[in-house]
Amino acid sequence: MNWTGILSDGVRAGLGINAAIYALAAVGLNVQFGYAGLWNFGQAGFLLVGGYGTAIAVSSWGLWLPWAVLVGIAASILLGLLLGVPTLRLRGDYLAIVTIAAAEILRIVVNSTKVQSVTGGPQGIGGFANWFFDHNPIARGRYGFGTITYDQRQLWVTLVTWVLVALASVLVALLVHSPWGRVVRAIREDEDAVRSLGKNVYSYKMQALLLGGAIGGVAGIMLVFDQQFIQPDLFQSAITFYAFAALILGGTARILGPILGAIAFWFLVEGADSFLGNAVDHNFLGVGHLVDPTQIGTFRFVLVGLVIMLLVIFRPQGFLGSRQEVMLGEQ
Amino acid sequence: MSNSSDAVPDPILVVESVVRRFDGLVAVSVDHLAVHRHTITALIGPNGAGKTTLFNVLTGFDRADAGSWKFDGVDVSGWPAYRLARQGMVRTFQLTKALAGLTVLDNMLLGASGQSGERIVVAPFRFRWRAEERATHERALALLDDFGLSARQRDLAATLSGGQRKLLEMARALMVEPKLVMLDEPMAGVNPALVQSLLHHVQRLRDEGRTVVFVEHDMDVVMSISDRVVCMAEGRVIADGTPEEVVDNQAVVDAYLGQRHARAR
Numbered sequence: 113m114n115w116t117g118i119l120s121d122g123v124r125a126g127l128g129i130n131a132a133i134y135a136l137a138a139v140g141l142n143v144q145f146g147y148a149g150l151w152n153f154g155q156a157g158f159l160l161v162g163g164y165g166t167a168i169a170v171s172s173w174g175l176w177l178p179w180a181v182l183v184g185i186a187a188s189i190l191l192g193l194l195l196g197v198p199t200l201r202l203r204g205d206y207l208a209i210v211t212i213a214a215a216e217i218l219r220i221v222v223n224s225t226k227v228q229s230v231t232g233g234p235q236g237i238g239g240f241a242n243w244f245f246d247h248n249p250i251a252r253g254r255y256g257f258g259t260i261t262y263d264q265r266q267l268w269v270t271l272v273t274w275v276l277v278a279l280a281s282v283l284v285a286l287l288v289h290s291p292w293g294r295v296v297r298a299i300r301e302d303e304d305a306v307r308s309l310g311k312n313v314y315s316y317k318m319q320a321l322l323l324g325g326a327i328g329g330v331a332g333i334m335l336v337f338d339q340q341f342i343q344p345d346l347f348q349s350a351i352t353f354y355a356f357a358a359l360i361l362g363g364t365a366r367i368l369g370p371i372l373g374a375i376a377f378w379f380l381v382e383g384a385d386s387f388l389g390n391a392v393d394h395n396f397l398g399v400g401h402l403v404d405p406t407q408i409g410t411f412r413f414v415l416v417g418l419v420i421m422l423l424v425i426f427r428p429q430g431f432l433g434s435r436q437e438v439m440l441g442e443q
Numbered sequence: 444m445s446n447s448s449d450a451v452p453d454p455i456l457v458v459e460s461v462v463r464r465f466d467g468l469v470a471v472s473v474d475h476l477a478v479h480r481h482t483i484t485a486l487i488g489p490n491g492a493g494k495t496t497l498f499n500v501l502t503g504f505d506r507a508d509a510g511s512w513k514f515d516g517v518d519v520s521g522w523p524a525y526r527l528a529r530q531g532m533v534r535t536f537q538l539t540k541a542l543a544g545l546t547v548l549d550n551m552l553l554g555a556s557g558q559s560g561e562r563i564v565v566a567p568f569r570f571r572w573r574a575e576e577r578a579t580h581e582r583a584l585a586l587l588d589d590f591g592l593s594a595r596q597r598d599l600a601a602t603l604s605g606g607q608r609k610l611l612e613m614a615r616a617l618m619v620e621p622k623l624v625m626l627d628e629p630m631a632g633v634n635p636a637l638v639q640s641l642l643h644h645v646q647r648l649r650d651e652g653r654t655v656v657f658v659e660h661d662m663d664v665v666m667s668i669s670d671r672v673v674c675m676a677e678g679r680v681i682a683d684g685t686p687e688e689v690v691d692n693q694a695v696v697d698a699y700l701g702q703r704h705a706r707a708r
């Protein structure tokens with residue numbers, strides 16, 4: 113068994129582009145779910161709209177990429193408005209149902225051949241992110257330490273995404289530690305109490321939904337930048353659930369929760385992948401009899417799921433959350 | 444203006460023909476009700492009389508099937524709860540709504556109205572709201588002190604006892620600086636010594652120029668501080684007058700107080 117290899121595969125992924133994109137998506141969910149208590153099960157839809165908004169603005173309208181990025185963000189804010197207006201006055205579960213359905217519908221719509229001239233249908237769109245990579249200041253080469261290295265292209269997109277994670281987190285930190293954040297956290301506890309104090313609960317819930325959705329849109333934009341390509345399959349519902357897993361792993365309603373959670377999540381996923389690959393090769397603990405090499409991609413999620421289950425049982429607040437807050441429901 | 448009930452009537456709240464039905468049940472059917480400014484009005488009546496439902500309708504937490512009501516000269520029928528609260532009509536809940544996951548102090552700070560730091564575009568810039576927050580903080584601490592909760596300011600509201608939550612909810616409502624405070628059973632579950640101090644508070648609210656309506660089952664409490672008493676039964680107002688008038692009213696004795704209380708007087 114190559115234990116250092118397994119570890120470095122895990123670390124490479126934990127610091128890599130996927131972890132950064134999921135961290136961003138989870139920061140958005142943290143605003144919505146962690147602080148405001150909104151059940152957005154369609155974060156994948158916000159990523160999709162951000163990504164497609166940007167790609168289409170470049171490919172169809174010929175916009176300069178930085179403007180196209182703003183179009184993508186505006187599109188995810190618009191999606192938030194469309195989903196929030198009819199649901200945010202209703203009980204929380206309505207938002208959950210509507211967001212998950214919207215994310216699926218969006219994926220089917222952009223896949224449709226009827227809109228192929230705009231979205232590229234199943235073939236998708238490419239080549240819209242050239243401006244981004246043309247402005248890569250990092251010289252050609254491999255960067256990193258030990259066996260954990262990234263080429264100049266990966267490093268550029270990964271660094272930019274982590275910087276965006278940091279910026280989004282600073283903004284969220286400033287907001288939640290303000291009177292605005294106090295209202296939003298109070299809404300999570302009891303909307304009626306907040307209403308009785310003269311706060312427009314609907315408006316605050318909308319603001320939280322839109323802010324979290326816009327951050328999700330940025331995550332989608334970085335996702336398609338990294339791929340230099342956009343197609344419907346990039347926006348499976350699994351994105352939403354992985355981002356939730358990262359958030360819960362790290363701890364909800366904590367600024368660093370989604371970041372630490374996303375790092376841990378991708379460390380676990382790629383670490384488990386590498387571990388299973390090794391274990392199958394070396395028939396470690398008889399794993400070779402249980403799993404054959406073609407099943408590793410699926411089986412690793414069984415391991416990750418097991419780890420998350422154990423965490424929820426023994427540390428329900430995640431790495432950073434407050435046990436007291438999580439246990440309030442018990443009373 | 445004097446504080447007594449025989450002053451020139453100057454209603455802050457006037458209710459006309461308000462009806463609320465649940466399926467077949469008529470929970471509230473109030474033809475006319477006026478709450479006079481700078482008075483303490485007790486709302487009494489048997490369980491299920493519609494007291495809480497009337498509170499809910501008037502404060503925008505439930506809709507009326509018919510009727511209208513004016514607050515401070517403005518027709519506010521059908522207004523959403525938050526606008527009514529901003530207008531100066533603030534209520535507490537029979538089933539206490541302390542925000543369990545917030546600290547006692549945060550519960551209080553939340554109550555203050557018109558905070559610029561509550562606007563998302565101002566919130567990230569601490570220097571824009573720091574001074575205001577400090578003033579709110581001072582006001583909150585003074586109130587917590589009055590209500591005997593200042594030692595608990597850093598604790599989560601979840602850790603308070605039931606009676607303490609009642610106190611917190613009332614103190615928090617006062618942070619809004621309401622003109623009319625509507626308290627739904629504020630004394631329920633509060634120990635006798637604290638009840639005395641709460642009563643004192645309620646009286647002070649009136650003396651500060653606010654108006655109080657409170658629902659209460661304890662007739663000793665009702666008799667000791669109310670300027671007026673309104674009795675409801677089966678959704679209707681069956682008596683409205685001075686405390687003495689209402690307890691001697693035969694309909695009130697029949698529907699609520701019972702013979703024992705009537706003889707005792």
Ligand SMILES: Nc1ncnc2c1ncn2[C@@H]1O[C@H](COP(=O)(O)OP(=O)(O)OP(=O)(O)O)[C@@H](O)[C@H]1O
Pocket residue numbers: 465468470488489490491492493494495496497537
């Ligand atoms: N949401 C509701 N749905 C159906 N019926 C309701 C609802 N709320 C109240 N009721 C009914 O309306 C009537 C009045 O209830 P309400 O809570 O206003 O009484 P109350 O006077 O506050 O009583 P208590 O002194 O016990 O608090 C009751 O018969 C109750 O069952």
Ligand SMILES: [Mg+2]
Pocket residue numbers: 494495496537627
């Ligand atoms: Mg009641």
